[in-house]
Amino acid sequence: MLESLRLFNENGFDCVTTNQISKELGISPGNLYYHFRNKEEIASELYSRMTDEVRANGSWDSPATAAGVARVYVVSLDIIQRFRFIFADSTTLAHMSPAIASRHRESLSWGTGRLIALFEELRASGHFRRPDLAASAVARCAATTAVVFVGWWQYLGTVYGERAAGHDHLEEGARQAFSIVEPHLTDSFAGEVTSEIGRIAAGEVISGARRVRS
Numbered sequence: 001m002l003e004s005l006r007l008f009n010e011n012g013f014d015c016v017t018t019n020q021i022s023k024e025l026g027i028s029p030g031n032l033y034y035h036f037r038n039k040e041e042i043a044s045e046l047y048s049r050m051t052d053e054v055r056a057n058g059s060w061d062s063p064a065t066a067a068g069v070a071r072v073y074v075v076s077l078d079i080i081q082r083f084r085f086i087f088a089d090s091t092t093l094a095h096m097s098p099a100i101a102s103r104h105r106e107s108l109s110w111g112t113g114r115l116i117a118l119f120e121e122l123r124a125s126g127h128f129r130r131p132d133l134a135a136s137a138v139a140r141c142a143a144t145t146a147v148v149f150v151g152w153w154q155y156l157g158t159v160y161g162e163r164a165a166g167h168d169h170l171e172e173g174a175r176q177a178f179s180i181v182e183p184h185l186t187d188s189f190a191g192e193v194t195s196e197i198g199r200i201a202a203g204e205v206i207s208g209a210r211r212v213r214s
Contacts, residue, residue, distance in 0.1 A: 062121065111149075
C-alpha cells in the first residue's frame with residue numbers, strides 16, 4: 001500500500017497503472033487483482049487510512065494548550081503531505097468515484113468544524129483578544145485555515161517543484177496556517193504556539209514513518 005501511495009504522489013493518480021503497482025510490489029498483476037480489482041479501490045483504501053489519521057488528530061486534551069494547538073497544525077499538514085495525491089487529484093478522484101467525492105466533502109466539513117471547536121475553546125479559555133468576537137468571524141478563520149491546509153503543498157509544488165513537498169517546509173506551512181487566527185489571539189499565547197510549532201516540526205518524524213516527540 002505504501003508503494004502505491006508513493007507512486008500516486010510522485011506521478012499523479014492518472015499516470016499510475018496497476019501493472020506499475022504490481023511491479024513495484026514484486027507481485028504479479030493477478031495477485032494484485034486478488035486484493036484490489038483496480039487502482040480506484042487502492043485509492044479508496046488510502047483515503048480511508050488518511051481519514052483515520054485526520055480524525056485521530058482532530059481531538060485534543062481540554063483545555064487546549066499551546067503545544068496541543070501546535071500539534072494540530074503540524075500533524076494536519078504532515079498527513080496532507082503524505083497523502084497529497086488525494087488533494088492534488090481530487091477532481092479526478094471525485095469524477096471517478098462519487099463515494100470518494102462524498103467522503104471528501106464530509107471530511108473537509110468535519111475538519112473545518114473541528115477547527116471551529118478548537119478556536120471556540122481558545123476563546124472560552126481567555127486566549128482571544130476579544131472574547132466577543134463574532135461566531136461568523138471564528139468560522140471564517142476556520143474555513144480559511146482549512147484552505148491553507150489543503151493548498152499548501154500544491155502551492156509549493158507549483159512554485160518550487162516536487163522537491164518542495166517535504167518535511168523541510170512543514171514548519172513554514174504550519175505557521176502560514178496559524179497566521180490566520182494568530183491576530184485574534186493574545187500575544188503571549190500566540191507566541192507559545194509559534195514556538196511549539198517550531199519545536200514539533202523540528203522534532204522526530206511525525207506520523208506513520210514519522211513521529212512527533214511529546
